[in-house]
């Protein structure tokens with residue numbers, strides 16, 4: 013656990029970058045520091061590994077004041093990832109990743125083999141190991157930066173806007189990769205960003221700072237979106253707060269209709285007459301094929317395979333959020349969503365009415 017206890021940083025020119033900051037970054041969790049430019053995020057982060065020392069207050073790492081530990085020893089247990097990866101341009105990728113193990117005196121073979129394992133862990137082709145940083149894309153370089161920070165298996169990882177220099181698609185995949193890694197590694201991560209969407213996606217807890225280095229709110233993302241502490245936080249969270257909140261509400265409570273799911277082998281005549289709503293057509297394995305509207309059922313015989321099916325959207329009921337369910341309804345001309353299980357088999361239909369009821373309940377909760 014990392015504890016900020018009344019930490020203030022006043023630079024020699026009098027700028028107060030951080031002002032009596034108190035917060036805890038729990039062990040094994042991702043704590044995000046977010047806020048507008050100049051609010052003291054980087055200064056706060058760098059006080060943890062003593063690149064900067066506080067003017068007042070204390071930072072404790074598992075109860076020990078970091079200023080009592082000499083910086084090299086301290087940093088052995090703290091990985092550090094920065095924007096644009098900060099790789100050594102004249103060292104091969106494998107040697108960049110092995111930097112800390114070399115410093116720790118590991119033998120070359122062991123350090124390199126660790127580096128190769130890490131490249132794989134962060135999703136990079138080991139074939140890139142012999143290249144130089146300039147021969148990699150921005151996203152690949154960031155992955156190398158993460159691998160390098162993890163090389164000596166430090167319990168703590170500090171990440172300062174690590175993904176902000178890459179395009180949005182690469183950024184999203186790096187974020188997913190970090191979450192996947194974290195599920196495996198359980199590091200204590202402090203992550204700095206100015207991007208609130210990144211903060212709520214990655215953070216177990218999000219600390220919103222205002223300029224002057226004051227903590228405006230510290231909360232789990234869902235709570236932050238549901239109950240911003242004041243106008244500053246509300247404005248910083250920006251538009252679509254209600255919709256974004258749906259990402260944190262599981263879809264597993266939605267009620268399902270199984271009577272609207274029909275196999276493609278069914279005869280048209282067997283469903284005609286009984287069908288008052290759109291039907292979800294599935295293949296022999298239960299996989300979705302599309303929607304058929306009652307009015308599109310032909311008068312002739314034959315099976316549903318002969319009736320063209322309209323596009324559909326799915327969500328995984330045991331895993332996805334209400335936002336995914338809402339998205340699935342918007343992708344289906346039926347206005348209904350298909351709930352599937354982990355292997356893609358249809359479990360049932362969530363009608364727009366069922367979804368509407370769930371959304372109404374949430375809106376009522378927000379009011380009361």
Ligand SMILES: Nc1ncnc2c1ncn2[C@@H]1O[C@H](COP(=O)(O)OP(=O)(O)OP(=O)(O)O)[C@@H](O)[C@H]1O
Pocket residue numbers: 023024025027028029047048049050051052053054055056206
């Ligand atoms: N060495 C320094 N001397 C004087 N003032 C500094 C120094 N470093 C940073 N500052 C000031 O301290 C404040 C906080 O800076 P810091 O870099 O921690 O903010 P930040 O939130 O990380 O900003 P950004 O998102 O723009 O990177 C800013 O006003 C900055 O100008």
